Amino acid sequence: xxxxxxxxxxxxxxxxxxxxxxxxxxxxxxxxxxxxxxxxxxxxxxxxxxxxxxxxxxxxxxxxxxxxxxxxxxxxxxxxxxxxxxxxxxxxxxxxxxxxxxxxxxxxxxxxxxxxxxxxxxxxxxxxxxxxxxxxxxxxxxxxxxxxxxxxxxxxxxxxxxxxxxxxxxxxxxxxxxxxxxxxxxxxxxxxxxxxxxxxxxxxxxxxxxxxxxxxxxxxxxxxxxxxxxxxxxxxxxxxxxxxxxxxxxxxxxxxxxxxxxxxxxxxxxxxxxxxxxxxxxxxxxxxxxxxxxxxxxxxxxxxxxxxxxxxxxxxxxxx
Amino acid sequence: xxxxxxxxxxxxxxxxxxxxxxxxxxxxxxxxxxxxxxxxxxxxxxxxxxxxxxxxxxxxxxxxxxxxxxxxxxxxxxxxxxxxxxxxxxxxxxxxxxxxxxxxxxxxxxxxxxxxxxxxxxxxxxxxxxxxxxxxxxxxxxxxxxxxxxxxxxxxxxxxxxxxxxxxxxxxxxxxxxxxxxxxxxxxxxxxxxxxxxxxxxxxxxxxxxxxxxxxxxxxxxxxxxxxxxxxxxxxxxxxxxxxxxxxxxxxxxxxxxxxxxxxxxxxxxxxxxxxxxxxxxxxxxxxxxxxxxxxxxxxxxxxxxxxxxxxxxxxxxxx
Numbered sequence: 277x278x279x280x281x282x283x284x285x286x287x288x289x290x291x292x293x294x295x296x297x298x299x300x301x302x303x304x305x306x307x308x309x310x311x312x313x314x315x316x317x318x319x320x321x322x323x324x325x326x327x328x329x330x331x332x333x334x335x336x337x338x339x340x341x342x343x344x345x346x347x348x349x350x351x352x353x354x355x356x357x358x359x360x361x362x363x364x365x366x367x368x369x370x371x372x373x374x375x376x377x378x379x380x381x382x383x384x385x386x387x388x389x390x391x392x393x394x395x396x397x398x399x400x401x402x403x404x405x406x407x408x409x410x411x412x413x414x415x416x417x418x419x420x421x422x423x424x425x426x427x428x429x430x431x432x433x434x435x436x437x438x439x440x441x442x443x444x445x446x447x448x449x450x451x452x453x454x455x456x457x458x459x460x461x462x463x464x465x466x467x468x469x470x471x472x473x474x475x476x477x478x479x480x481x482x483x484x485x486x487x488x489x490x491x492x493x494x495x496x497x498x499x500x501x502x503x504x505x506x507x508x509x510x511x512x513x514x515x516x517x518x519x520x521x522x523x524x525x526x527x528x529x530x531x532x533x534x535x536x537x538x539x540x541x542x543x544x545x546x547x548x549x550x551x552x553x554x555x556x557x558x559x560x561x562x563x564x565x566x567x568x569x570x571x572x573x574x575x576x577x578x579x580x581x582x583x584x585x586x587x588x589x590x591x592x593x594x595x596x
Numbered sequence: 597x598x599x600x601x602x603x604x605x606x607x608x609x610x611x612x613x614x615x616x617x618x619x620x621x622x623x624x625x626x627x628x629x630x631x632x633x634x635x636x637x638x639x640x641x642x643x644x645x646x647x648x649x650x651x652x653x654x655x656x657x658x659x660x661x662x663x664x665x666x667x668x669x670x671x672x673x674x675x676x677x678x679x680x681x682x683x684x685x686x687x688x689x690x691x692x693x694x695x696x697x698x699x700x701x702x703x704x705x706x707x708x709x710x711x712x713x714x715x716x717x718x719x720x721x722x723x724x725x726x727x728x729x730x731x732x733x734x735x736x737x738x739x740x741x742x743x744x745x746x747x748x749x750x751x752x753x754x755x756x757x758x759x760x761x762x763x764x765x766x767x768x769x770x771x772x773x774x775x776x777x778x779x780x781x782x783x784x785x786x787x788x789x790x791x792x793x794x795x796x797x798x799x800x801x802x803x804x805x806x807x808x809x810x811x812x813x814x815x816x817x818x819x820x821x822x823x824x825x826x827x828x829x830x831x832x833x834x835x836x837x838x839x840x841x842x843x844x845x846x847x848x849x850x851x852x853x854x855x856x857x858x859x860x861x862x863x864x865x866x867x868x869x870x871x872x873x874x875x876x877x878x879x880x881x882x883x884x885x886x887x888x889x890x891x892x893x894x895x896x897x898x899x900x901x902x903x904x905x906x907x908x909x910x911x912x913x914x915x916x
Contacts, residue, residue, distance in 0.1 A: 284707035285797070301702045301798070304636055305627035316624055316636055318702075323638075382621045382638075387604035477605070478621070 281313045281328045281371050291370050294361040295377065297321045308473075311489055313373075316380070323380040324359060328373040333489050335374050340415045341488050342366050342376060344408075344465060349379075351407035353400070354476075354484045356381060381484030383476030394507050394519040396482035397475060398526030401467070401503060404485065405496045406531050408465030417468065417492040419551055421457050424450060427554040434561050438574055446554070449581065453547050458495065458540045466499035467491055471506045497537040500527060501544035504593060505552065505580050513579045521594030538595065542587040549584055553577035601633045601648045601691050611690045614681040615697065617641045628793075631809055633693075636700070643700040644679060648693040653809050655694050660735045661808050662686050662696060664728075664785060669699075671727035673720070674796075674804045676701060701804030703796030714827050714839040716802035717795060718846030721787070721823060724805065725816045726851050728785030737788065737812040739871055741777050744770060747874040754881050758894055766874070769901065773867050778815065778860045786819035787811055791826045817857040820847060821864035824913065825872065825900050833899045841914030858915065862907040869904055873897035 283291075288300055298320025306316050306325075313328040329338060342358045346366075349357040356378035358366035366376050386393050417423070428446055435443040467474075469490040476484035500523070508519040527533070556574035563571045587593070603611075608620055618640025626636050626645075633648040649658060662678045666686075669677040676698035678686035686696050706713050737743070748766055755763040787794075789810040796804035820843070828839040847853070876894035883891045907913070 282707070285704040286708065288704070299799075300704065302700070302796075303704055304624075306636070307625035307627055316626070318643075380622070384605040384608070384620065384623055387602070388606065476622075479619075 280330050281373055283313075283315065283326075283328070283371055287371055291368070291375070292319065294363070294368065295359065296362060297324070297359070297377070309487060317377065324377045325356060325380055326370075326375065326377050328370055328375045330373065333374075337415060337489075338367050338374055338376075340413050341491060343413055344411060344491055345378065345488055347411045348404060348407050351403075351410075353403055353407055354381065354482060355404075355488070356484075356486055381476055381486065383478040383481075383483035385473045385475055386477055387472075389472060389507055389519060391518050391522040392480060393472075393475075393477065394503075394523040395526045396477070396480070397470075397503060397507060398523040398528075399530055400475075400482050400485060401470065401499060401523075402527040402530035404467060405464055405499065411465050415492045417466075417494040419468070419490065419555065420492070420494055420498075421453065421547065424453070424550060424554055427558055431554065431557045431561055435557060438557060438560060439578070442557075442578070445578075446550070449546065449550055449585075453543070453550065456543050457547065458536070458543065461495040461497055461537055461540060462534065463493060464496050465491060466494045466496060466502075468494065468499065468502065470499065470503050495537075495540075495544065496531075497533065497540055498544045498548065500524070500533075501541060501548040502551075504541070504545050505548045505577070509580055509583075513583075515583055517592075517594035524593065524595055538590045541590045541593060541595075542584055545584040545587070545593075546581060549577050549581035553581060600650050601693055603633075603635065603646075603648070603691055607691055611688070611695070612639065614683070614688065615679065616682060617644070617679070617697070629807060637697065644697045645676060645700055646690075646695065646697050648690055648695045650693065653694075657735060657809075658687050658694055658696075660733050661811060663733055664731060664811055665698065665808055667731045668724060668727050671723075671730075673723055673727055674701060674802060675808070676804075676806055701796055701806065703798040703801075703803035705793045705795055706797055707792075709792060709827055709839060711838050711842040712800060713792075713795075713797065714823075714843040715846045716797070716800070717790070717823060717827060718843040718848075719850055720795075720802050720805060721790065721819060721843075722847040722850035724787060725784055725819065731785050735812045737786075737814040739788070739810065739875065740812070740814055740818075741773065741867065744773070744867075744870060744874055747878055751874065751877045751881055755877060758877060758880060759898070762877075762898070765898075766870070769866070769870055769905075773863070773870065776863050777867065778856070778863065781815040781817055781857055781860060782854065783813060784816050785811060786814045786816060786822075788814065788819065788822065790819065790823050815857075815860075815864065816851075817853065817860055818864045818868065820844070821861060821868040822871075824861070824865050825868045825897070829900055829903075833903075835903055837912075837914035844913065844915055858910045861910045861913060861915075862904055865904040865907070865913075866901060869897050869901035873901060 301318040303315050303317045306314050308314050311332045312330050315326040317324045317326040348355050359377040360366050368375050432443050474487045508516050553574050556572050559571045560574050621638040623635050623637045626634050628634050631652045632650050635646040637644045637646040665676050666678055668675050679697040680686050688695050752763050794807045828836050873894050876892050879891045880894050
């Protein structure tokens with residue numbers, strides 16, 4: 277739950293005079309997203325999401341994120357569309373923070389994942405990747421292979437507080453990934469954080485993909501590997517091959533995977549697991565007492581990492 | 597900010613089959629209210645608030661609260677109206693908690709109080725009191741004079757952690773209030789928690805009063821005293837007589853105050869200050885580490901209490 281910056285009624289009214297959205301009818305802070313302050317904004321014209329970007333999002337990255345959403349929405353992806361103010365600009369300032377209004381998407385994120393969800397996810401993810409190929413901007417993945425060593429160093433001396441021997445296990449995995457990480461796979465825009473709470477469904481339809489604030493330029497197949505981690509494990513830690521198979525099969529309906537990409541899936545999945553393990557570990561060790569956001573369990577991703585370490589062939593993910 | 601109970605998409609869909617509200621379009625946990633879990637619910641029929649009652653609200657009190665809102669809304673007060681399910685009942689169960697859907701009210705709560713706000717507040721408060729006179733149910737004020745001693749006892753040994761000498765000061769005030777509390781003033785339904793974040797304005801109009809979960813039967817003038825505390829002090833601690841005067845003058849347009857009620861205002865305001873001082877002190881001393889809700893500063897109410905201790909005549913509140 278996240279409302280870090282309180283917006284006063286007066287500031288909001290003044291802010292909205294910059295837009296053609298009519299008067300404010302209501303504005304409620306919503307418990308969605310952990311990085312930014314999000315408000316559900318109702319005006320005379322409709323319902324929108326107002327986001328104030330907090331310090332974990334770099335101001336210089338915001339033009340990339342907003343332009344990407346606009347590009348993808350124009351290409352037909354169900355994602356938030358930035359609303360332009362009267363002067364044409366979508367990125368503005370409110371209460372001393374960068375801020376933007378985006379369109380509101382219907383639907384609910386699925387709490388219990390079923391294969392019908394991963395099927396729609398696969399299609400949408402491929403659609404995102406294909407549409408992203410014509411996007412002109414580039415953003416390095418700060419949380420890719422190059423960023424893991426620094427994250428690990430920041431946690432190394434205290435990792436044992438979470439689990440004895442964890443630092444050694446992470447160091448060994450990092451060495452392995454650095455030695456075996458693919459050098460050349462098809463690149464493009466990836467979402468990089470496509471967890472179930474960022475995907476809305478309305479009935480059986482995938483009605484929205486949100487939260488593009490980790491999006492970057494990286495191997496497209498790495499985005500699939502993140503989804504295998506985020507969508508295909510059961511709460512008991514078991515891997516659901518049916519969900520993985522529907523994800524991959526439906527992805528391939530819209531974008532074909534090369535032999536290299538398929539072969540790289542196990543190592544990419546290990547990397548994806550390590551990335552979330554490291555960021556969760558960092559947050560676990562560093563969250564301030566009394567923080568609004570409860571840190572997520574890093575060990576969930578240690579179990580996932582170990583699962584992927586045991587995979588030798590991509591067919592074990594349910595690929596034909 | 598408060599979403600203590602997560603409602604799954606499946607549970608919500610099943611829950612809504614009990615109503616005539618059509619399908620769910622979206623449902624967002626909102627950062628409003630600290631006692632319960634609140635969702636902004638959009639269905640094919642419109643926008644509503646879905647509340648799951650958490651453990652600080654006694655289940656046996658819910659029929660009183662819901663019936664009261666319905667009674668007041670029918671009398672024309674801008675307050676949430678409980679939505680009845682197909683079987684006629686508004687109070688239901690969801691995710692193992694008592695739950696209800698109420699109508700959505702437009703408007704924003706004012707962050708910077710001006711006399712125009714306290715003017716509308718006075719009218720609405722009198723309207724609430726008058727409408728409440730025909731409400732049949734009764735609920736004792738658990739946080740009235742009779743409840744303060746127990747709250748004090750629960751904080752007494754640790755009050756010095758917040759301020760040296762605080763326990764002695766509270767004990768003396770409690771004795772004074774027990775000796776001088778009015779015995780017979782006009783009674784009725786009071787809101788008992790009418791802070792600015794519970795009152796919405798749409799332009800200059802007071803568009804909603806929410807959060808009736810402390811409402812009870814008590815001296816009507818005590819509700820005014822709570823509002824004097826909550827609306828008429830500046831952030832620097834000074835008392836704004838203009839706001840108090842507009843509040844009282846507009847209240848009296850709709851309900852006249854007896855000489856006894858006017859004379860009792862200073863002691864009632866002391867009681868109101870002590871009530872919020874004690875509950876804030878309790879929460880301050882007992883909030884769990886990592887709680888979602890940041891406890892409010894109890895000492896704000898110590899300063900208010902001391903102000904009221906210096907008042908000898910109600911005219912000092914700006915009364916003619």
